[in-house]
Amino acid sequence: MSAEKKIRRALLSVTDKTGLVEFAQTLAGFGVELVSTGGTARALRDAGLTVKDISDLTGFPEMLDGRVKTLHPKVHGGLLYIRGNAEHEAAVAEHQIQPIDMVVVNLYAFEKTAAQPGVAFGHLIENIDIGGPSMVRSAAKNFEDVAIVTRVSDYPTLTEELTATGGSLGRETRWRLAKQAFATTAAYDTAIANTLEQMGEAPLPAQPVEKKSIEFPSSLRINLNLAQSLRYGENPHQRAALYSDGSGLGVANARQLQGKELSFNNLVDLDACWELAQELKPTDADLPAVAIIKHTNPCGAATGATVLEAYQKALAADPVSAFGGVIGINQPVDGAAAEEIAKLFVEAIAAPSFTPEALEAFSRKKNLRLVEIHAAPAKPVVKQVSGGLLLQDADTGRIEENELDVVTWRPPTAEELRSLIFAWRVCKHVKSNAIVYARDGQTIGIGAGQMSRVDAAKFGAQKAVLPLAGTVAASDAFFPFPDGLEAVAAAGATAVIQPGGSVKDQDVIAAADRLGMAMVFTGIRHFRH
Numbered sequence: 432m433s434a435e436k437k438i439r440r441a442l443l444s445v446t447d448k449t450g451l452v453e454f455a456q457t458l459a460g461f462g463v464e465l466v467s468t469g470g471t472a473r474a475l476r477d478a479g480l481t482v483k484d485i486s487d488l489t490g491f492p493e494m495l496d497g498r499v500k501t502l503h504p505k506v507h508g509g510l511l512y513i514r515g516n517a518e519h520e521a522a523v524a525e526h527q528i529q530p531i532d533m534v535v536v537n538l539y540a541f542e543k544t545a546a547q548p549g550v551a552f553g554h555l556i557e558n559i560d561i562g563g564p565s566m567v568r569s570a571a572k573n574f575e576d577v578a579i580v581t582r583v584s585d586y587p588t589l590t591e592e593l594t595a596t597g598g599s600l601g602r603e604t605r606w607r608l609a610k611q612a613f614a615t616t617a618a619y620d621t622a623i624a625n626t627l628e629q630m631g632e633a634p635l636p637a638q639p640v641e642k643k644s645i646e647f648p649s650s651l652r653i654n655l656n657l658a659q660s661l662r663y664g665e666n667p668h669q670r671a672a673l674y675s676d677g678s679g680l681g682v683a684n685a686r687q688l689q690g691k692e693l694s695f696n697n698l699v700d701l702d703a704c705w706e707l708a709q710e711l712k713p714t715d716a717d718l719p720a721v722a723i724i725k726h727t728n729p730c731g732a733a734t735g736a737t738v739l740e741a742y743q744k745a746l747a748a749d750p751v752s753a754f755g756g757v758i759g760i761n762q763p764v765d766g767a768a769a770e771e772i773a774k775l776f777v778e779a780i781a782a783p784s785f786t787p788e789a790l791e792a793f794s795r796k797k798n799l800r801l802v803e804i805h806a807a808p809a810k811p812v813v814k815q816v817s818g819g820l821l822l823q824d825a826d827t828g829r830i831e832e833n834e835l836d837v838v839t840w841r842p843p844t845a846e847e848l849r850s851l852i853f854a855w856r857v858c859k860h861v862k863s864n865a866i867v868y869a870r871d872g873q874t875i876g877i878g879a880g881q882m883s884r885v886d887a888a889k890f891g892a893q894k895a896v897l898p899l900a901g902t903v904a905a906s907d908a909f910f911p912f913p914d915g916l917e918a919v920a921a922a923g924a925t926a927v928i929q930p931g932g933s934v935k936d937q938d939v940i941a942a943a944d945r946l947g948m949a950m951v952f953t954g955i956r957h958f959r960h
C-alpha cells in the first residue's frame with residue numbers, strides 16, 4: 432500500500448462553486464480526467480475546461496429533478512472497490528466500472544434554505560442532499576484509495592500538495608479528509624433532524640415552514656465546532672477547549688483585539704459579565720452600564736451618565752475584589768473610560784466596541800485581553816450530571832416597575848423604586864442565596880452564594896465599603912422568615928424587592944411595616960446555582 436496515490440479521475444459536484452474553477456484547473460494540469468454533474472459541469476466548461484458529464488459515465492441521464500444524478504453503481508463502485516483486491520478488480524472489470532480517485536463535493540445548502548423566512552416546505556425537502564452525502568461516505572470509507580474533498584477552504588493546501596507531488600495525495604492527507612468528511616455528513620444530518628423536529632406535523636409542500644418551539648427534543652444533537660484549544664481548564668491539570676456555533680455572536684465568537692490567550696476561566700467570567708451588562712442595558716434610559724466580575728459573581732455593577740462614570744461607580748463598590756477581575760461594558764468604550772480602567776489590573780474587558788482612543792490607551796497593557804462581543808440570543812442552560820445532563824430555558828424573566836406588587840403600607844419612593852429595579856437586575860446574576868444592596872444605580876454590597884439567606888444579607892452588608900444607609904436590597908428568592916429582612920434593615924436598607932411566596936410572607940410583611948420599610952414582590956425568582 433503506497434502512501435501516495437496519483438489522482439487520475441475526479442468527480443466534482445458542488446453547490447458552492449467558490450474556488451472550483453481554479454482547483455479543477457490544477458487537477459486538469461496534472462492530467463486528471465474531470466467528471467461532473469449538471470451545474471458544476473457547466474461552470475467548468477464555461478471556464479474552458481474539458482469535462483465528462485456524469486451521465487456519460489453512468490449511462491443514465493440525471494433525472495427526477497436532480498434527485499438521481501450520481502446514485503449509480505458506476506459511481507459508487509468506482510469509489511468503493513478496493514484497489515488490488517482480486518475479486519473487486521474482477522467485479523469492476525466485468526461491469527466496466529472505472530476508478531474514481533477523488534470526489535470534490537459540497538452539499539445542497541439545507542441550513543441556508545431553512546433560515547429563509549417563509550420558505551415552502553417542498554422546497555426545503557428538495558434541499559436535502561442525498562447523492563452528495565452518499566458519495567462523501569463512499570469516498571471517505573475508501574480513503575485508502577480515494578480522496579474526499581468537502582471543504583472549499585482545503586483547496587489551497589491540496590493544490591500545494593498536488594503541485595509538490597506532481598498530482599498525488601498522501602495517505603495522511605486522505606485520512607484527514609475522510610475524518611472531516613464524516614464530520615461534515617454528521618453535521619448535515621444533525622441540522623436536518625433538528626430542523627424537522629422543530630416543525631412538529633408535516634406541512635403540505637406549498638405551505639411555508641413554521642418552526643415551533645418544541646418542548647424538548649427527543650434526543651440531543653449538538654452541532655458545535657472546535658473554535659480553540661485552551662491552555663488548560665478551570666485548573667492547570669484539566670484540559671479544555673472552546674466550541675462555537677459559528678454564529679459570530681456571543682462570547683464563544685468574540686473577537687479578541689489584544690492581550691494574552693483567553694483562558695477557560697476568562698471565558699466563563701466574560702460570559703457572566705457580558706450577560707449582566709446586557710441585563711442592565713435597557714434600564715435607566717439606556718445608560719451605560721459596567722459589571723466587574725470575580726469568579727462569575729459581580730463584585731461591582733453600576734450605571735452612569737458615561738462609561739467612565741459607570742466604571743468609577745462599579746469599582747468604588749468593591750475595589751479590593753475588582754483586582755484581577757473581568758469587566759463587561761454594555762456600550763462602546765471611549766478614551767476617557769479606557770484611561771481610567773487601564774489603571775486597574777484586570778484579566779479581560781468585553782464591550783460591543785472600543786474607540787481608537789480607547790484602543791490606544793489599552794495598548795499600553797500588552798497582556799490585557801480586549802474582546803468585542805456581539806449580543807447573542809438567550810441560550811438554553813445545560814448542566815451536566817453524572818449519567819446525563821439537564822437542559823432548561825434561559826432565565827429571561829424580567830420585571831418592570833409597573834408589574835411590582837407593593838405589599839407594605841409604605842410604597843417605595845420613586846428613587847427607591849429605580850434602585851430596587853437596578854438591584855433586582857443585578858441580583859439575577861449573583862449566585863444563590865443572593866442579597867444585593869444598591870443605591871442610585873450602584874451596587875453597595877453583594878452577598879453571593881451563601882447557604883442561608885440571612886447569611887447572604889449579613890455578608891453583603893459586611894462587604895460594603897460605601898455607606899449602607901438609604902440603600903435598597905434585592906433578594907433572589909423569598910425570605911422564609913423575617914430574620915433575613917431584619918438583617919437588611921439593620922444594615923441600613925429602607926426598601927426591599929423579593930419574589931414573595933413564602934408561607935411566612937405575612938410575618939415578613941409585618942416586620943417590614945414595623946421597620947417602616949417599603950417592600951415589593953416580583954412574583955418571580957432568580958435562583959442561580
Ligand SMILES: NC(=O)c1ncn([C@@H]2O[C@H](COP(=O)(O)O)[C@@H](O)[C@H]2O)c1NC=O
Nearest residue numbers: 446468469470471498500501502561562563
Ligand atoms: N441526486 C444525486 O445523485 C446527487 N449527486 C450529487 N448531488 C448534489 O448536487 C450538487 C451539485 O449539483 P450541480 O452540479 O448540478 O450544481 C452537489 O451539492 C451534490 O452534493 C446530488 N443531489 C442530491 O441528492
